[in-house]
Amino acid sequence: MTEPEKTEKKEKKERIPRQPMPEQDPRARVANFDEVPTGYSPETAMLEAKRCIQCKKPGCVSGCPVDVDIPAFVQLVADGDFLGAARKIKETNCLPAVCGRVCPQEDQCEKLCILGKKWDPVAIGRLERFVADFERSAGTVEIPTLPAPTGRRIAVIGAGPAGLTIAGDLVKMGHDVTIFEALHKSGGVLIYGIPEFRLPKSIVDSEVEYLQKIGVKIVTDAAIGRVKTIDDLFAEGFHAVFLGVGAGAPVFMNIPGENFSGIYSANEYLTRSNLMKAYRFPEYDTPIAKGRNVAVIGGGNVAMDSVRTALRLGADNATIIYRRTKTEMPARAEEVHHAEEEGVQFKFLTNPIEYIGDEKGWVRQMVCQRMELGEPDESGRRRPVVVKGSEFTIDVDTVVVSVGTMANPVIPMTTPGLETNRWGYIVTKDETGETTRKGVWAGGDIVTGSATVILAMGAGRKAAKAIHDYVMSL
Amino acid sequence: MYRITEKVVLSENIVKTVFEAPDIAKKRKAGQFVILMIDDKGERIPLTIVDSDPAKGTLTIIYQVVGKTTDQLAQLEPGDVIQHVLGPLGHPTEIEGIKTAVCVGGGVGIGVLYPIAKALKEKGTRVISIIGARTKKMLILEDETRSASDELHVTTDDGSYGYHGFVSDVLRDLIASGTKIDRVFAIGPVPMMRVVAGVTRPHQIKTLVSLNPIMVDGTGMCGACRVTVGGKTKFTCVDGPEFDGHEVDFGLLMSRLRMYVDQEQEAKERCRCGKND
Numbered sequence: 001m002t003e004p005e006k007t008e009k010k011e012k013k014e015r016i017p018r019q020p021m022p023e024q025d026p027r028a029r030v031a032n033f034d035e036v037p038t039g040y041s042p043e044t045a046m047l048e049a050k051r052c053i054q055c056k057k058p059g060c061v062s063g064c065p066v067d068v069d070i071p072a073f074v075q076l077v078a079d080g081d082f083l084g085a086a087r088k089i090k091e092t093n094c095l096p097a098v099c100g101r102v103c104p105q106e107d108q109c110e111k112l113c114i115l116g117k118k119w120d121p122v123a124i125g126r127l128e129r130f131v132a133d134f135e136r137s138a139g140t141v142e143i144p145t146l147p148a149p150t151g152r153r154i155a156v157i158g159a160g161p162a163g164l165t166i167a168g169d170l171v172k173m174g175h176d177v178t179i180f181e182a183l184h185k186s187g188g189v190l191i192y193g194i195p196e197f198r199l200p201k202s203i204v205d206s207e208v209e210y211l212q213k214i215g216v217k218i219v220t221d222a223a224i225g226r227v228k229t230i231d232d233l234f235a236e237g238f239h240a241v242f243l244g245v246g247a248g249a250p251v252f253m254n255i256p257g258e259n260f261s262g263i264y265s266a267n268e269y270l271t272r273s274n275l276m277k278a279y280r281f282p283e284y285d286t287p288i289a290k291g292r293n294v295a296v297i298g299g300g301n302v303a304m305d306s307v308r309t310a311l312r313l314g315a316d317n318a319t320i321i322y323r324r325t326k327t328e329m330p331a332r333a334e335e336v337h338h339a340e341e342e343g344v345q346f347k348f349l350t351n352p353i354e355y356i357g358d359e360k361g362w363v364r365q366m367v368c369q370r371m372e373l374g375e376p377d378e379s380g381r382r383r384p385v386v387v388k389g390s391e392f393t394i395d396v397d398t399v400v401v402s403v404g405t406m407a408n409p410v411i412p413m414t415t416p417g418l419e420t421n422r423w424g425y426i427v428t429k430d431e432t433g434e435t436t437r438k439g440v441w442a443g444g445d446i447v448t449g450s451a452t453v454i455l456a457m458g459a460g461r462k463a464a465k466a467i468h469d470y471v472m473s474l
Numbered sequence: 475m476y477r478i479t480e481k482v483v484l485s486e487n488i489v490k491t492v493f494e495a496p497d498i499a500k501k502r503k504a505g506q507f508v509i510l511m512i513d514d515k516g517e518r519i520p521l522t523i524v525d526s527d528p529a530k531g532t533l534t535i536i537y538q539v540v541g542k543t544t545d546q547l548a549q550l551e552p553g554d555v556i557q558h559v560l561g562p563l564g565h566p567t568e569i570e571g572i573k574t575a576v577c578v579g580g581g582v583g584i585g586v587l588y589p590i591a592k593a594l595k596e597k598g599t600r601v602i603s604i605i606g607a608r609t610k611k612m613l614i615l616e617d618e619t620r621s622a623s624d625e626l627h628v629t630t631d632d633g634s635y636g637y638h639g640f641v642s643d644v645l646r647d648l649i650a651s652g653t654k655i656d657r658v659f660a661i662g663p664v665p666m667m668r669v670v671a672g673v674t675r676p677h678q679i680k681t682l683v684s685l686n687p688i689m690v691d692g693t694g695m696c697g698a699c700r701v702t703v704g705g706k707t708k709f710t711c712v713d714g715p716e717f718d719g720h721e722v723d724f725g726l727l728m729s730r731l732r733m734y735v736d737q738e739q740e741a742k743e744r745c746r747c748g749k750n751d
Contacts, residue, residue: 182693184511184518184558192695221560223693227497248695252707259702259726261733268696276517276690282744285517285542286690287737361729408694410712 160188580662
């Protein structure tokens with residue numbers, strides 16, 4: 001290729017704008033739980049993929065916690081080989097349909113895309129989603145050839161992102177893998193936490209079915225720590241255990257009136273709606289309060305999921321109450337944007353200090369304080385400071401407290417030799433997630449505290465390699 | 475799936491169901507509970523385990539038909555299955571080192587009380603049981619409780635059997651007569667537990683109550699079952715289900731139990747309509 005040709009090709013690529021994601025109209029979608037973005041067409045996907053300039057040293061890959069060979073799969077999309085692209089992603093990521101939807105690409109792969117310096121980065125997440133959806137709808141999900149059985153048995157506790165990832169990796173290495181899940185359905189936060197309109201449950205189900213097809217055994221309704229301890233599992237003949245139990249315990253603010261009826265943790269509100277399908281009550285038996293004036297306390301992705309759920313359940317006013325400003329909100333910009341489009345209201349620099357209930361014990365009002373931003377704290381965000389004498393009340397009939405989660409103590413409590421830190425998270429010796437208890441690894445939120453799906457998956461991958469080496473040395 | 479092996483209607487609307495759950499049967503201790511979900515559209519409800527048979531691998535539950543889920547459960551016959559059962563959950567009852575205990579049970583709560591009385595008796599505790607129901611027809615487990623007790627008192631609200639009055643009246647008389655009591659276990663309707671706690675409070679007799687609030691996951695993940703005990707928020711599923719009756723905010727517990735009363739009515743009526751099809 002001569003020099004002028006090269007330049008011309010490069011310029012042509014740069015001229016294609018980043019392809020927008022088609023979405024349900026905001027007015028229509030607040031009345032349903034269907035997925036908001038509808039996905040690229042094959043033509044749009046190929047056009048978007050052609051924007052990639054195939055860097056020699058791709059920044060995007062270094063931003064991916066599970067090292068997906070991004071330029072290679074994007075090139076396959078550009079060539080129209082969508083199934084080939086799916087295989088390429090699945091070499092290192094067993095849940096692409098999930099990651100394409102819920103990964104914060106703007107802080108990972110896409111943040112490091114060279115095109116983003118001058119123009120917009122390649123829409124890697126949208127392409128990943130397209131490829132995974134194409135493969136699934138084509139019904140051609142490939143079952144890899146598995147190596148000969150190693151005779152090693154591994155127990156994975158928790159069927160969330162970390163557990164599903166490690167189970168897939170270990171079974172592909174020839175091990176006999178059983179996942180134990182406390183809930184009646186697999187998926188962890190993907191099933192109970194993230195709403196249908198952001199991650200359709202049929203996708204999670206098919207990812208779980210895929211794992212079962214390749215040989216992963218799943219035991220639901222199994223509260224490890226209660227029905228069986230980690231010691232029991234070793235006694236039953238498991239050679240190693242991975243703990244991917246998440247940071248599932250909700251945090252409340254411990255302010256007066258917080259136990260009035262109508263006040264939920266985000267975990268409960270979302271579990272009722274997502275896992276138990278309360279939004280389809282009475283077809284499903286689990287009820288949920290369909291409030292008219294719903295306040296959601298917090299500024300993260302879980303708060304956005306809760307407030308958008310409230311709108312879909314028919315709230316007249318669904319309001320985010322956040323003690324800092326929009327700039328400090330930890331939620332993804334895309335989620336905030338979707339919430340705004342749908343009519344969610346935002347009250348920034350506001351913090352609840354008390355709830356007032358009626359004679360039936362149902363919450364009716366929330367007393368709030370105004371805040372202002374002071375000096376930055378350890379997290380680098382400016383610390384909210386109370387404005388004295390600024391109390392005011394807001395009428396509410398449903399409140400969702402979404403100010404974070406913490407470690408659930410059941411497994412550490414019942415597992416001798418397993419060290420935890422002062423917040424109850426499991427202490428690991430190195431990045432593989434090896435714990436202080438021989439033969440036990442841990443990864444995901446139970447080690448790091450609340451983080452993302454993809455980081456939990458990355459932890460699962462790293463632990464898989466270490467567990468493989470360990471069990472093969474036995 | 476958990477197969478039902480036995481079903482007995484104990485009184486008008488109180489039913490006993492025995493089902494296979496071998497792993498849970500092996501581990502279960504008195505005072506613990508399960509969360510069950512009848513089918514994939516069902517609700518998850520907590521029920522205290524009344525008995526377990528590790529050899530047969532079965533669990534026994536006793537429940538009152540109060541809503542759609544319990545109604546549906548009561549219709550299941552031997553051979554039918556419950557889709558999901560999670561357990562054993564919660565802390566077992568502390569039964570060590572008690573000389574004399576009074577076990578007070580009301581209505582369907584007698585089902586939960588009986589295994590505790592039995593466990594205490596096996597530990598050598600002197601067990602005085604007081605069980606009561608609205609009327610004779612609704613009284614359950616009289617013989618079983620008698621066999622687990624050194625002394626048994628029976629009451630009915632309408633005087634159709636035993637002492638005419640409330641279980642709390644008999645307890646009050648026992649205390650007045652100078653019986654030395656180390657511990658009281660009170661299990662039954664919330665108003666009954668509240669009254670019993672009120673009777674023992676002036677005498678500083680430690681009184682444990684077993685709470686049955688609304689739950690979803692039962693593993694400490696959602697906080698639906700939170701109660702206020704001694705001014706602090708506790709999760710019944712992981713911190714309980716038994717708490718110090720002198721510290722529990724019963725008013726709050728009752729209002730939280732009524733949180734979905736309208737939807738429960740709707741579901742129940744819909745269920746009834748279905749039956750007439």
